[in-house]
Amino acid sequence: MINVTFYRMKSHSIHSFVISGHAFFAERGKDIVCAGVSAVSIGTINAIHALTGVTPEIEQGDGFLRCVLPKDLSENIQERVQLLLEGMIVSLQTIEEEYGEHMKITFKKQEVE
Template sequence: MIKIHIYRDHHKNIAEYLVEGHAYAAEPGSDIVCASISVLAQTTLLALYELLSIDVIYEIKDGRLYCKLPEALSTDIREKANLILDTMIIGIKGTQGMYKEFIEFYDEEV
């Protein structure tokens, strides 16, 4: 099971996200559920860093990706980051809609 946790600040901005686990929907290397979620989470991390130059705190291990944004972002960068992060969530929810049995999604305020 893949578990996705979205953590929001008191302004409802995504402050961090965690993706962990494996779907086991198919053999490793052929699992499109794992691949889909991995691509979404990793591309989001790369976009935040490469497009917006946000110095994110992150950790990537087998079956785990964690990303935390710094608190002090300008309004402009925060708005752009929100677009990237919201796009990730759209992709995750779309994938979850097709493969409910393999993905748990949590969106909470911290």
């Protein structure tokens, strides 16, 4: 199963997300759930960089992606980044609605701003 966890600050803004695991919907290379989650997540990271100039801290491995946003963003840039991340959530929730036995989205709150 693919586990997607979004970490929100007390202010509700998204600070980071982690994606781990494998969908096991189909054989490797033909797994549409994995491909969809990968396309949405990498596409969002690329959009954040291309449209805002922000370069998140990224860690990748087999079945693993961690993305952490810088803390010192201006209010305008922060709003734009958050909109892109909220769009990512909507896209992933659409996948989860159809293929929920292969992926799960969780939200966690950070205690520190």
